[in-house]
Amino acid sequence: MQSTEQQTGHRRTWVRIATALVACSVILTALVPLAPDVQAASYRLVPEGNRNKAQPEIPFASARRTAASSSSYDAKFQRVLAVLRSDRQLIADIKRVAARYKIDPIHMIGAIVGEHTYNYDTLDSAQSYYVKALSYAGVPLRFQYNGEPVSQFVQRPQFERCRKNGHDEDSNALWTCYENTWNATFRGKTVDGTRFPRLNFNEAFFQPLFAGQSFGLGQLSPLTILKMTDSVARQSRFKRLNADDAREVYQATMDPNISLHYMAAIIQDSIEAYRVTARVDISGNPGITATLYNLGDPWGRAARFRASGNAWPQENYYGWLVNDRLEDLKGLL
Numbered sequence: 001m002q003s004t005e006q007q008t009g010h011r012r013t014w015v016r017i018a019t020a021l022v023a024c025s026v027i028l029t030a031l032v033p034l035a036p037d038v039q040a041a042s043y044r045l046v047p048e049g050n051r052n053k054a055q056p057e058i059p060f061a062s063a064r065r066t067a068a069s070s071s072s073y074d075a076k077f078q079r080v081l082a083v084l085r086s087d088r089q090l091i092a093d094i095k096r097v098a099a100r101y102k103i104d105p106i107h108m109i110g111a112i113v114g115e116h117t118y119n120y121d122t123l124d125s126a127q128s129y130y131v132k133a134l135s136y137a138g139v140p141l142r143f144q145y146n147g148e149p150v151s152q153f154v155q156r157p158q159f160e161r162c163r164k165n166g167h168d169e170d171s172n173a174l175w176t177c178y179e180n181t182w183n184a185t186f187r188g189k190t191v192d193g194t195r196f197p198r199l200n201f202n203e204a205f206f207q208p209l210f211a212g213q214s215f216g217l218g219q220l221s222p223l224t225i226l227k228m229t230d231s232v233a234r235q236s237r238f239k240r241l242n243a244d245d246a247r248e249v250y251q252a253t254m255d256p257n258i259s260l261h262y263m264a265a266i267i268q269d270s271i272e273a274y275r276v277t278a279r280v281d282i283s284g285n286p287g288i289t290a291t292l293y294n295l296g297d298p299w300g301r302a303a304r305f306r307a308s309g310n311a312w313p314q315e316n317y318y319g320w321l322v323n324d325r326l327e328d329l330k331g332l333l
Contacts, residue, residue, distance in 0.1 A: 043281040046312055049323055050287060056317045058118065073117055077325065080116045084109070084332050091332060093260055101235060101264035103271065104283065108263055109329050110290040110322035115219040118318055119294075141246035143205050143222065150205040151243045154178050158185045171230040171240070172269065175223065176299075215253035218263040224296075225252045231265040263293075270298040274313070277302035282313065286326065291319030 058073075084091065098105035143150045154162070162168070162177035179201040185191065188198035197204065206222040214221045226243060233240040238258060241249050252258045270292040274282045277299060282288040292298045294316065305313050315323060322329065 043275055043279055045281045046285045046288060048285055050320050051312055051314045052320060055320045055324070056315075058317045073321075077113065077117045077321070080113050081328060081332065084112070090256065093256065095333065097260040097264050101261075101268045103264060103267050104286075105333055106286050106326075106329060107267045107283075107289045108260070109332055110286040110319075111263060111267065111293040112217060113325075113329060114290045114294060114318040114322055117321065119214075119219060141250060143243050143246050143249075145204050149244070153205070158191070172227045175227045176297075179223065215250070216259045217256050218253075218259050218266075220253040220259055220262055222246070222249045222253065224266065225249050225262055228262050228265040228269070231269065232261045235265070236261050266293060273298035273302045274305075278306040278313070280305075280313065285315075285323070286329070287315040287319035287323030288313050289319075290322040291316045294318040 094108050095105045098108055145153060159178060159181050162174055162181060167173045167177050182201040182204070186196045187200065187204075189196060202221050202223040214224075225241060226249065229241045232238055238252075238261060241252065243249075252262060267289050270289055271281070271283050274280050274288075282292075291313075292301065295301065301313075
């Protein structure tokens with residue numbers, strides 16, 4: 001029979017063992033990633049539908065374009081739906097690309113419909129965009145301002161910070177930094193004796209053919225392509241592009257085989273921006289993703305939303321239409 005001293009010693013030993021096991025359990029729990037449903041619980045899911053009862057005001061430029069074509073928004077919306085409904089291969093491609101980027105294809109449908117209802121006169125068939133992409137093959141293109149290539153312009157010391165803090169490791173961070181630096185330092189200002197125009201970065205450097213226009217099925221600008229090229233290269237078979245590849249950048253805006261990937265990457269980035277920065281999940285609200293597709297700068301907008309104290313992000317006129325006619329859009333899928 002054990003003495004009382006021996007029994008006490010055994011109890012102390014078991015206590016030390018139990019304490020060690022609990023500590024190991026805590027460490028292992030910290031090392032194991034949370035399951036998706038647990039991670040999702042840390043985000044607030046944005047409710048479906050519109051926050052605004054009535055459609056927000058439509059910009060004058062969009063109204064002027066529609067009036068000039070002797071059309072109406074509803075007529076344009078119906079024409080876009082008709083084109084998409086008749087092109088089953090395009091719908092299949094949209095679904096395939098959306099699955100690759102892990103987004104719902106309704107977000108891509110919403111972006112296409114919004115762009116061609118408000119910001120472009122008509123939606124051509126996918127085949128016509130292939131033809132247009134080919135038409136750029138023999139055209140000499142350069143992204144420049146007053147003869148200076150943008151790739152050279154951004155080597156100026158004012159852009160030095162864009163090549164630090166990891167910005168140069170991601171094309172989206174890098175080109176967003178270049179854009180912000182242009183707007184803050186050069187746009188409409190005199191720098192080193194040179195007066196620069198009151199044009200945004202895209203207008204100043206990336207419109208060698210048609211001023212102020214975006215291109216293709218997704219109405220993409222060359223600057224947007226350069227921002228998203230790393231994301232697309234990571235998730236597809238397409239190579240990384242740079243500003244000296246002007247012809248290939250234009251092809252990416254025009255060729256649906258490529259542009260669909262860039263559309264998906266833009267939407268994926270918007271969803272990620274609001275999850276990371278604002279701690280809300282907008283993936284269930286196509287009107288919000290359409291709004292961000294229209295406006296751009298999702299990371300900046302997510303930060304401003306979080307600082308605003310508002311309960312939920314709100315759709316603009318473009319996203320409002322997507323949510324309002326969501327059942328029609330879902331019918332395409």
